[in-house]
Amino acid sequence: MGPPLKKPERIKQQYSLASRESEFEAFQVCKNEGIGVLPWSPLKGxxxxxxxxxxxxxxxxxxGWVASDESRKMQSHPVWHETPDRVFDVIDLAEKIGKKYDRSIAQVAIRWVLQRDVTTSVIIGARTLEQLDQNMAVNDWSLTADEMKQLDDASALDVNYPYLTINLFNADRVNGCTNDYYVAF
Structure with missing residues (x-):
């Protein structure tokens, strides 16, 4: 037998205001086991x-690249016309919040990811130096708990089977790993 498997210190997951599926299971396990998450694609392509x-x-x-040839569609870069209205509502809200701080929609989206309690950092991508500078300028401000809740509510996914059933039959149980917590900076 080889050496025992080392417990991972962090996992990489796609995670954004438009892609929150990991919260249903993966993030609960991470919270319970003390494993951090290093999200990628915080701007959903x-x-x-x-x-x-x-x-x-x-x-x-x-x-736009996918819009010109939909066979290029992937989880990280979706087809624009298949995007749920909920995501465009989130974009509108992020724009409103961003104006309050003189920040871009992208900066609000990245800031939201960074303030999640399970995230340790974030993997960002940039095509230009200007995009990189803009994306990096998220460390000197924070969203309030109320703004985080507004973004959470606007971006929330429908809870379907089996999670709906699990939640229904376990409504009286308390599991601290399933609660969403924010990190204030």
């Missing part, structure tokens, strides 16, 4: 930058 508009076919970025 450019969808959460504000460049993609509701009802308008994009022409730039990864989402």
């Amino acid at each position: 450019g969808l959460l930058t504000g460049k993609v508009k509701r009802g308008e076919k994009p022409t730039e970025g990864r989402v």
Whole structure:
């Protein structure tokens, strides 16, 4: 037999205001086991930058690249017309919050990911130095607990089977690993 498996200190997961599926199981396990999450694609392939508009076919970025040939569609860069209205509502809310701080939609989206209690950092991508500078400028401000809740509520996914049933039959149980906590900086 080989050496015992080392418990991972962190996992990498796609996670954003437009992609919260990991919260149903993976993040609960991570919280329970003390494993941090290093999210990737916090802007969902450019969808959460504000460049993609509701009802308008994009022409730039990864989402525009997929719009020109939908066979390129992947989880990290979706087809724009399949994007749920909920995501465009989140973009509108992020824009409103961003104006309060003189920040971009992308900066609000990255800041939200960074303030999640399970995340340790975030993997960002940038095509230009300007994008990198903008994405890195998220460390000198924070979202309030109320703003985090607004973004949570707007981006919440429908709870389907089996999670709906699990929640129903375990409503009287308390599991601290299933609660969402924010980190204030």
